[in-house]
Amino acid sequence: MPYTENRGSYQPASFPRCTALLSQPAKPRVACILNAYSRTSHADVFVSRLLDGYRLNQAWHDPRLDTVSFYVDQFRAQQLAREQAEEHRIKIYPSVAEAIVPEGRESPSTQWP
Numbered sequence: 001m002p003y004t005e006n007r008g009s010y011q012p013a014s015f016p017r018c019t020a021l022l023s024q025p026a027k028p029r030v031a032c033i034l035n036a037y038s039r040t041s042h043a044d045v046f047v048s049r050l051l052d053g054y055r056l057n058q059a060w061h062d063p064r065l066d067t068v069s070f071y072v073d074q075f076r077a078q079q080l081a082r083e084q085a086e087e088h089r090i091k092i093y094p095s096v097a098e099a100i101v102p103e104g105r106e107s108p109s110t111q112w113p
Contacts (some may be wrong), residue, residue, distance in 0.1 A: 027067045031100045038076060069090060
């Protein structure tokens with residue numbers, strides 16, 4: 001049995017995996033600034049690994065960054081930006097400045113000490 005029940009409430013110790021996930025530090029957040037994003041493009045080589053991870057030396061490596069926004073300069077036929085943004089719940093911004101500024105900040109200069 002994966003969990004224990006005590007008078008209708010779950011005991012935290014019964015969820016070791018959840019406890020481990022909660023104790024992990026947050027991943028660094030990144031914005032992807034792209035000229036165009038289509039299958040086999042240079043952007044696809046990088047962004048697909050940021051979003052989905054990659055295989056190297058017979059081992060799978062999960063992404064160590066959290067991609068939070070896109071800016072795409074050119075939308076072409078058979079492009080992936082909208083499809084990947086929807087799948088990974090990433091917002092596409094109309095300008096580079098909006099893509100790199102964390103929500104709630106007024107300008108890129110306010111994010112640096």
